[in-house]
Amino acid sequence: MPAIITMSYACIALCVIVLVSRRLLDPINRIPTVGGHSFPLLSYLGAVNFIRRGKDVIQSGYYNYYGSAFKVAMLDRWMVVVSGPELVNDLISRPESELSAREGAGEFISTVHSLGPATHHDPYHVEIIRNQLTKNIPEYLPEMVDEVAATMSESIPPSDDWVTVKPVRIMQEVVTRVSNRVYVGLPLCRNREYIRLVMKFTSDVVRDRTTGFFNLVPDSLKYLVRRKLSHAARTVLETMPLLERTMAIRRAVIPVTGGKGTEKLNDMLEWIMQEALERNCTDEDIVARLLLVNFGTIHSTANAINHALLHLAESPHHLQTLRQEAEQILQDEGWTKTSLGKLHLLDSFLRESQRLNGVNTITMMRKAMKDVTLSNGTFIPKGTLLVAPQYAIHHDERNYSEPYAFHPTRFMHAEDDRDAGGLQYVTTTTDFVPFGHGKHACPGRFFAATDLKVLMAYIVLNYDVKLVGKGPRPENVFWGTNVDPPLDVEIMFRRRRPD
Ligand code: HEM
Structure with missing residues (x-):
């Protein structure tokens, strides 16, 4: 018996020595x-x-x-x-x-296992976003405005009385529809099941990485069990029937050699298919890629619009000044890339909201x-x-005065910088990093900025907006590294009254 006790103490001592020496030797512990x-x-x-x-x-x-x-x-x-x-x-x-x-991004989202190695090792969608999507924004603008009008009047029908809504979920759907007008076009972007699955995919990716069974499977086995255990992979399979007919038609018109479409539809699905067919990809790969682009788009853009809306609702003054600017510019010039570029107050407002809140x-x-x-x-x-x-x-006084205050005109002061292309919503610096900075800075930020400006300008021109109760807007919710507006926050909307 004493021998067993002695052995046990020896084992414990050995374990402690191993743990302590590993700790002392591991360079990360410096x-x-x-x-x-x-x-x-x-x-x-x-x-x-x-x-x-x-x-x-x-x-x-x-x-x-x-x-x-x-x-x-x-x-x-x-x-x-x-x-x-x-x-x-x-x-x-x-x-x-x-x-x-x-x-680095792969470690946080882990889609290499659920969607397959190609989405990770051959990220051609990044170049599509950087080139085709960004270049085609002016061409798509009228359709984005049309979709914002259609989805807003369905989601928050203009009423002469105040109507209370919970914007967090609504805005996620609005952003999904408007973005998918450009990604897959009509009528799919208005198909409720498609929109539900696209939104679900966004949370599936996070569930796979954090709470789901899939997260517990060893990495080497994940790809084998993904169709059974990964929420994201299952949503890809569920989405496929909705796109199958469109993909079959497009496969017929995109000659495999050269990968250039004969009838250029010029949307995200088309751009992805052109690249995918050159690589002999399956329909499942194509749908996975499309959903991956949606993953980059939806949570971040919806989060940004919700924060901006809460700042809009907390002050009638903000609403009034943004409305004046939108009226002056958009009524004269219409909705064009150039006119959106002149909405300097809106641009500064969005940049300030992004700085203060962030995703x-x-x-x-x-x-x-x-x-x-x-x-x-x-x-x-x-x-x-x-x-x-x-x-x-973003909250360091060395970088911003009164860093915890919302100053919507904060970035309007440097007009010269602004005209030279500096300090716009999309401009990144070492002090403004919501989109990262440098060569890997978010390639989708120009599209996001357009989505956000069209949406905000449409809202200020067509609705009165206020918080339920008195301001200021409710505090954000922080968990892990996430920053969210409170899920149940409420905002009141009514049809805009004459000024
Ligand atoms: C307000 C909206 C958005 C925010 C705050 C945001 C933020 C970011 C951030 C922080 C990064 C990482 C940058 C780095 O590592 O240096 C990133 C990368 C990326 N974003 Fe966005 N993003 C937004 C909208 C979008 C949209 C609309 C798309 C798609 C159209 C998109 C697609 C991507 C992609 C594909 C990458 C990876 C780029 C690469 O690997 O080089 N993002 N984004």
Whole structure:
């Protein structure tokens, strides 16, 4: 018996020695931990703390370690947060072979397993968004305006009395319809089942990565069981019948050689199919790619419009000034790319709302593809995830005066910069990072900006809007790295009364 006890103590001692020495030797532990402890097992407490208080954890790390790096615990790994222009510049400028944006994003969304390796290793949709989608915005503008009018009058029918709505879900549907007018066109963009599945896919991707069974399956087996266990993969299969006929017709008109359509339909589905057919992809691959583009579009754009709407509703003054601007410009010039470009107040309003709220407390996810030494000498072991603290950068007094206040004209002051193409909603800098910055900055931001401007201008021209009860607008909800408007927040709309 004493021998067993002695053996047990020896085993425990050995385990402790192994754990402690691993901790001491692991180079990641030279980076300070914030919001928890780096000791094995205790780090899980930090991970739970991060889910509950992620924003505060990053804020505290940012102020204590500004200009260097700190780490926070996630359930399955450490995440290193870097700050200060020098280190943020490392995230922007290091090559993919050192700090990879694609692998960084892949770690957060994990669609490589649910949708197949091609969506990850051959991201041709990024170039489609950067080129065809962005270039065709002027051509699509009339259709986007038409879709905004149709979907708004269905979702919030103009009434002479105040009507109370919960905008979060409604705006997600509005953004999905307007974007899909450009992605798949009429009549599919108004098909309720299609819209439901596209919206569902957006949450499926997150469920697969966080709460679903799929998340628990070892990576090496995920692709084999994806059709059974991945919510996202199952939604792709469910969406296919809705697109099958359209895809069959288009397959017939797009000659396989050269991949150029004979009858150019010029929408996202067509652009994806042209690329996909050159690569002999299946219909399932094509639908997966289309849904992936929707994933990039919907949550982020709907989140932005909801935050902007809440700021609009909290002040009749905001509504009035935005309305004046929209009337002056759009009544004379109509809805064109040039006229939208002249809505300087709206542009500044959207940029300020994006700065203050944002979709995420972090940005620019990167994965170290090899051991890397950052500009300040911090050693980053291969495989580490790195991010920049978006919320902290946007709320730092060094970057913005009164950083917690909403100043809709904040970005209007630099008219010269603005005319030179600077400081517009879509302009990224090291102090304004909701779209990232540098070569990987969001390629869809020009399309998102158009969606948002058409929607906001349409609302101020056609509706009166106010909060239920007195302002200011309700606080955002923070969980993990997410920033959301409160799901149940209510806004009142009525048909615009004569001024
Ligand atoms: C307000 C709306 C949006 C926000 C806040 C947003 C934000 C971002 C951010 C932070 C990144 C990562 C940048 C980096 O790693 O440096 C990103 C990348 C990306 N976004 Fe957006 N985005 C928005 C709208 C859109 C839209 C409408 C689309 C599609 C049309 C889109 C497609 C993408 C894609 C494909 C990437 C990956 C780019 C790459 O791998 O190089 N986004 N976005």
